[in-house]
Amino acid sequence: MRAGRSGDGPSRRMATNRRSAEEAQDTMNVIVLHGSARKGGDTDTLAEHFVRGLGGEEKHAVTHFRPIEMEIAHCRGEECMGCSAGKGCVVQDDMQAVYPVFRDADIVVMATPMFWGYMTSQLKTLFDRFEAVVSPTYFGNKDFVLLIGYRHYYGSMVEWLDRICEGFGSRSHALLCQTFDPETGQDVPITETPERLEEAFDLGLRIADASTAS
């Protein structure tokens, strides 16, 4: 597994060997799942910089989903099991637009604040519905990218993603950004820590580079 971790220590960005977006490589399919209800907030901003690092929306096929604005029913599990016929999820709602984009994605971005120690409920509701398509076709050979804003804790999300990626031979990356100053007890908007945004950009750049090299 090629795993990336950054943001939970001092910035490691080097000013050297920065390549421009114009030099970015092959077109990739990118799905961005926005976990926050706050448009333009910390995690949206991280996602924006990550996509720029990849080479930008003009270079890649980038599709954004914002579950807070979508009709996505909860997975009803054993009470339904309509997916057991092997034809995907039988629930006809906005999730049906997500499945093919997720299947075809080279890069899956999950940009979420931590709420009660985990992803937000709207993102979890969306993810639960992937139960209907759990397979290497949907989960294999991808780069999964966590972009997290947190005050105190992010470990559950990192462990969760690592397990998925190990199971399917996909690659796990995480950018973990504390948007809180423990000394003052105040939230710190991500825009006030430009080094975090540069890390997001650099992560995108590294993944684009690695995809070209492979």
Ligand SMILES: Cc1cc2nc3c(=O)[nH]c(=O)nc-3n(C[C@H](O)[C@H](O)[C@H](O)COP(=O)(O)O)c2cc1C
């Ligand atoms: C209702 C609420 C609950 C939160 N719960 C947690 C939490 O359990 N753990 C944590 O580390 N941060 C928590 N936070 C902090 C957010 O995860 C953090 O501020 C994040 O950067 C916000 O991202 P956004 O601007 O994209 O929404 C919480 C914030 C809010 C508003």
